[in-house]
Each structure stands twice: as C-alpha cells, then as structure tokens.
Amino acid sequence: MNTSSSVFDTLIDRSGMCSDKWSKYPDNVIPMWVADMDFDSPDCIKKALHQRVDEGVYGYTHTPKALVAAIQSHLKTRYSWEVSATNLVHLPGLVCALHLSVRIFSDEGDGIVVPGPVYYHLTKAPLLAGRDLTSVDMVIEKDRWVPDMAQFEAACAKSNSKMILLCNPHNPGGTVYTKAELISIHALAEKYNLIVVSDEIHCDLVLDGLPHVPFASLNHDAANRTITLMAPSKTFNVAGLGYAFAVIENAELRAEFNQGKTGLVASPNMLGLTAAIAAYEHGQEWHKELLVYLAKNRDFLEERLAPTPMKMLHLEATYLAWIDVSGLSLEDPYQFFLDAGVGVSNGKDFGNSNYLRLNFGCPKTTLEQAIIRIEDALKKHGLM
Template identity: 45%
Template sequence: MNNKEPYFEDIPDRRDTNSLKWGKYSGKDVIPLWVADMDFKSPPGVLEQASRDARFGNFGYAKCPSGLVDAVIERSFDLYGWKIEPSWLVWLPGMVCALNVSCRAFEHESSQVFTQTPVYPPFLSAPGNFNLPCTRIPMVLEEGRFGIDFEALESLPTSPSDLFMLCHPHNPVGSAFTKDELDKFAQWACRRELFVCSDEIHCDLLLDPGLSHMPLAQVNPEIADRAITLMAPSKTFNLPGFGCSFAIISNGNLRRRFKKAMAGIVPDPPAMGFSLAESAYRTGEPWRMELLDYLRENRNFTLDELSRIKGITPYSPQATYLLWIDARNLPVENAQSFFEDAGVGLSDGKDFGAPGFLRLNLGCSKQLLGQALERMVSACVDF
C-alpha cells in the first residue's frame, strides 16, 4: 500500500447503518470515541475477499479452512517466534465468549478469578456468571506507565487451580508487558499452581518503536502448560463484526476442558469470518504497517491537545488504539457525562473498575479526532 492518508481519511459514513459505535448517539451531535472498533475500511485484500464471497452467493456452514490454520501458524512464528501446532487451535466466535468459556472451564476447580484493574469490563463480569469471586489487583503507575504490582501478587491468598485473567497488551491502559515482567509473572503463577487466560487480541497493535510481542505461553514450558492464549484478527484489521477468534492451548487436558465448557453453547465462527480472517493475515501486513503509523500520529496529536486541559492526565499507550485518561481532578461531577454534553462520547472508567477515568478511541480520521479534541478543550476553557 501507499498513499496512507487518503485511505485512512476516506471514512465510510456509519451513521444510520446499525453501527453500535455510531448508533449510540443517533440523532445527536456527539462524536463517538468509545467502543473499541475503528472507523477505517478494512485492508483492500479483505474487501476484495468479501466481494468474492458475496458474488459466490452461498452462505452455508463452513469449517475452518486449512489455509487459515497455516496462516495463523506462520504468523505466530514470523511475528513472535512462537512455534504452535494445528491441534492447539480452538476456534471461537468472539473474545468475550472466550473469556466466559475460560471461567466456565474452571467454575468447579477455582476458588476465585484474579485480574488487574482497570480492565476491559468483561474481565470483571465473566467470573460472576459462574459464581466465581473476582479478585481485583490494581495496577501500579510508574513514570507514566501502568505495570503489574508484584508486591500485591505476592501477598495474595491463592489456591491451586485458581484462574488469572491477563490482558496483554492491556486494555484500557495500553501497556505492553516486557519479557522481564512476563518472566516474573509466569514464575509467580507457576509457583502458585494457577492457570492463566491471556487475552492477547491487541498484540499486533504495538505503537512504541522497538517493541515486539511475546506471548505469555512462550515464556517457558511450565506456563505454556497452564495457559489459554486468546487471539483474533478483529481488532488489528477492523473485523469485529465477523466474529472469528481463536484460543491456543498446548496442554491437551486443558484444551479438552476448554472445549467441554464450549459444548452445546458456543457456535463456530461464520463462513465469512473464516475467509476474511485468512485474507487479513495473508494480505493485510502492508495495511497494518501504515495503520500503526497513522495511529501513532493520532496518539501524539491527542496527547498534545489534551495537555491543554487543566485537571486531566492522559497516558501514552504503548499498544492498542485506546488512550486512558485520568479526569479525577476535573471540577465536574462526572467527566464522561460532562464531555458527552460537550459533544464527545468517551468510555466511562467506572466500567473498567476505575471511576473518574476515561477511555478515548484513536481509531478514526484525524479530522474527526481534531473536532472531538477541540470540543473537549473548549469545554474546559474556564477551568
């Protein structure tokens, strides 16, 4: 690809299209920067594959194509140096479903589920769906970056077979965990005989130069034996509406337990979900590289603009297209409602376990982002 600006500025008008993101504020002058999907068109190769599938004209049930399995295996090795086997893959229609299946798989063995906060809301709700207590461990903020609180982990009472739900890279704070952090976490989890569900859906959206993703299960064989790794092309290539995700589980007994928890409840991904996922992985890399450049520019622009507002602290994400904002010092009762009234729809931090914070979606055109940021700055001009 080239000419990235026209491609990423040529945004489909999603108003009145049953879009979850845009429909929330239908009929209102509110710019939606909340739910984590991007406004950009998917990669050209994906659009071409969708056209071929539509012209074919039959939308019956489908099995996962062998080409997609090969693409996942090749991509895992090429990008992460992780050698996986076809039998380790379990296909799913979405990541929220996968988080719930992971909890269901341990509902009779775990005494509790651990997760770090703030975190993507289904991490907080999934354990309760299976009567499992959710123990929240606040992340630590050091030099503008949120990290794992290892002192808190060491003090936690745990039982063998408890489940830890890890978000890596982390949504909403945008931290990409380092090899040292993952090593230390893996040692702790193995020593406590815990199992870990590692949601790595944002792993191909690393913004800081020099970063590379290390899957938790790649750290050492011991943690691999206790890990359920969740991945998908949906966030990276903007395909969330096609519901094609997968778990990577090397331990055969754990994989069978996971599949048993799915039985009779969880459907396969749709036929076009499979075909578009393969197309994204096979043809989407040039688009992804240009997307990352565009998101970096949006991130840096947003940080500059938000620095004009007294009372808020934005944090620069190392990964994801989501930017976390501490708005607790704004002289308003509810920051999310305040900015919504000013014409900008953001995610409320209380849903992530962090009242007073906000999450802003960078996955939109610079023009729209600029309009939203100007509204936010203007709303706070008297503070």
C-alpha cells in the same frame, strides 16, 4: 495540496450500518467509545469477502487449512511463536472464550486474579459465574501502568486461587508487558499452580515497534498452563464478522475446553474465516500503515491534552487512550464530555471513575473535531 493524505483520513458515513458505535449517541455526538475503528477494512479483506459472497452457497463451513497456515505464519513472523495446528481452537468471538474458560477451569467460589482497571469482561466473567474475583491494582511505575506485584502475589497466594486473567496488551492503559514482567507473573502462576487465561486481542496493535511477547511463549511451563486468546477483529476492524481463536497447548486443557464449548458455542462465521485468511495473508502493508497512523493520532492527542488539567500516559498499544480527568474536579466527567459532544467510555465501567477512555481509531479530522469540542467546553467552564 495535502501530500501526506492517507487511506485512514477518509471519512466514512456509518449511520446506515447499524453500527453499535454510531447508534449509541445522538447525531450531534462524536462516538469515541467501543473498541471499533472508523476505518475501512483493507482491500484484501473486501476482495476476499466479495469472492466468497459471489460463490452463493453459505452452508455449514469448517475452518479452512489456509487459515490455520496463515495464523501459524502470522504468529511465527510477528512473535517467533511456533504453534501447531492441533493446538488452535477456532471461535466466533473472544469474550465467550473468556467466560467459558472461567466456567470450565474453575468452580464456584474459586479465586480468579485479575489486574485492573481492565476491559469489563475480564471482571464480569468471574462475577457472573459466582467466582471470587480478586482484583489487583494496576499502578503507575515509570510512566507505565503495571500490576502491583506485592498485591499480585498476595492474590495468587489465597488458598482458593485457581486462575489469572491477564490482558496483554492491557486495555485500558495500553501496557505492553515486557518479557521480564511476564516472567514475574509466570513465576506466580507456577508457584501457586494457577491457570492463566491471556487475552491478547490487542497484540497486533502495539505502537512504536515495541515487542509483544505471548505469555504462553515464555517457556514450557507457561505453554502448559495458558489459554491464549487472539483475533484479527480489532486490528483489521472486522469485529462484526465473528472470528477469534485460542491457542491451548496443553492437550488436557484443550480437551476440557472443547468439551465445555460443545453445543453452547457456535462455529465461527464463514465470512469471519474468509476475512481472517485475507488479513493474515495479505494485510501486512495496511497493518503497518495503520500502526503509523494510530501512533500519530496518539501523539496528537497527547500534545493537545498536555496544556489541560487532564493527564494521559504515553500509550504503548491500542487506540484507546486512558485519560485521568480527576484534575478537572468534575462531578460527572463522562456527562461533561457528552454535553460537549464527545461520547467516550466511562472509566467507572473499567473500575476507575477518575478516568475516561477515548477511542482515537478514527480519521485525524474527527479526532481534532472532538478535541476542539472538549477544549471549548473546558474554556467555557474556566477549566483551561
């Protein structure tokens, strides 16, 4: 008998759910791309949603006070970060806030500094708005992906630079910025008077108990120049419910942001609000178990990749492995994986075609099946 079975081991058939993740590839491919886990949401969320649905009236809905309190308590407990209710802005998603921030707080031609490879909306937001995207290379230092700080300073020093877009924890690569690293980045923001938009959507997915430090919590100046973006969506697997929030402590920036989104951005979905309250009030045990499960999946993946020509650094956060496939010397590694029956994200979409991003937020048996398919394909082609 398997005594260590976990709620996360359950295989869920998502084929009839219009799931983006499960619709992209043919049925014989295991989808391991978009940041969406193949786990049931916690019971507390399902129960709260049932209750709300049973109420039967779904009219315009404002943000419940209970959600504000739940967020405040969550931020205080996990990050020792005290946020006042007035500084919260409730949103239907985080990506729209990235694009809006760029459009509201900079003008055409202004420089936007973005360490990458990175989640593609951080580069798309400046490019679609006609801003001057200045990429800063993430480089490997002591087995972690960190921005090249000399390049970072040069980018910030450009006369048109207006804003830094930061992804912390970083997707892909999983870096959880240390306080010292954030202080160095803040020093640049202060020196060159830049606004910082900090996408912290993966902050509750930090593995191995590492501390996440919200950029805005560093000091008064950081708080004053930062738009922090967070959501329960990745952690509690409720991305389809449409809820995220911003913390904007600077009243002027907050007013500009609120004005800029008026009439363009819908209110958060009522069920998203309901799920967020349940997640932050009652999801702690499930969340703790999730992190343990994800860390085990990561370790398992690391072990199995070790004897192959592929390389993966020890991921500090997220369930998105960033895998160096250059050692395979393949013309199209993404297609090679797909032909093997594993649908990953192409590293090219994040800015580095030598990499693939593999989502291991799934039952271990699914992960193992995918790894076996990859190993078999490598053996067949004499690559292992």
